[in-house]
Each structure stands twice: as C-alpha cells, then as structure tokens.
Amino acid sequence: MAWLAALGLFLGLCALLCLLLPNPPPSRWRSGLQRRTARLLRRLRRHPKPEPDPFDTLRLQTRLGHLAGKIRTVESAPHVYARAHRLMALEAAYDDLLDEACRLAGIPDPDAARPEDKRWQEEQELTSRGWSW
Incomplete structure (x- = not known):
C-alpha cells in the first residue's frame, strides 16, 4: 500500500x-x-438519486381512483357473478398499488396485523402527503 x-x-x-x-x-x-x-x-463522483417523475405519480393516482371505483361498483351491485372472487382480486390489486404509491412517496411500510388496517394506514399517510384519487 x-x-x-x-x-x-x-x-x-x-x-x-x-x-x-x-x-x-x-x-x-x-x-x-x-x-x-x-x-x-x-x-x-456519486450520482444523485433521480427525483420521481410527476407523471408516474399522476398515473398511479389515476389507477388507484379507477380501482377504487371498480371496488365500489362490485360492492354495491347485488347480482354480480363471482362477486367475492372479483372483490378479492380488486382489493389485492388496490393493495399492491397502495404499496407502490407508498414506496414512491417515501412512506415506510406500516406494521399492521390485518390488511384492512394496513390499507387504512397507507391511505391516511398518502392523504396527509397530498395524494388524492
């Protein structure tokens, strides 16, 4: 040396x-x-971490709003074929989009035992940071 x-x-x-x-x-x-x-x-030289693209945020908010509307439609319709299966699939997709939105916003993963509690905490964190869908 x-x-x-x-x-x-x-x-x-x-x-x-x-x-x-x-x-x-x-x-x-x-x-x-x-x-x-x-x-x-x-x-x-260290390369700075690039800022998130605002259009990615907008695209994600639009997809969240679309999925939330579909969930409300399936929940309110009394005669939907395979209603429980569709609802579970839509909620799983919604939860995945919420996780992606939290990663994009820099929100740490909440420690919740039930998926409903985790979903509620993530929605509250995103709303407090100015997200809307």
Missing part, C-alpha cells in the same frame, strides 16, 4: 512540475492525462 502512496505522490509532483515549467508538455500527454483524470472523476 505504501508503494501506491509513493506512486501517487510521484505523479502529483510530476503534474505540479509540468505546470511550473515554462514549456508545457506535448499536447498528446496533456490530452491523455485529461482523459484519465476525467474518467477517474466520473468513477468517483
């Missing part, structure tokens, strides 16, 4: 010497050094 530090010190002194000399090094050396330095800086 000491040899790596010595090599870095040597290269740093060489670069400083090149800057102080009246005749700059050939452009081939400078361009190579600039390319290597730029490549090293790109590797070391």
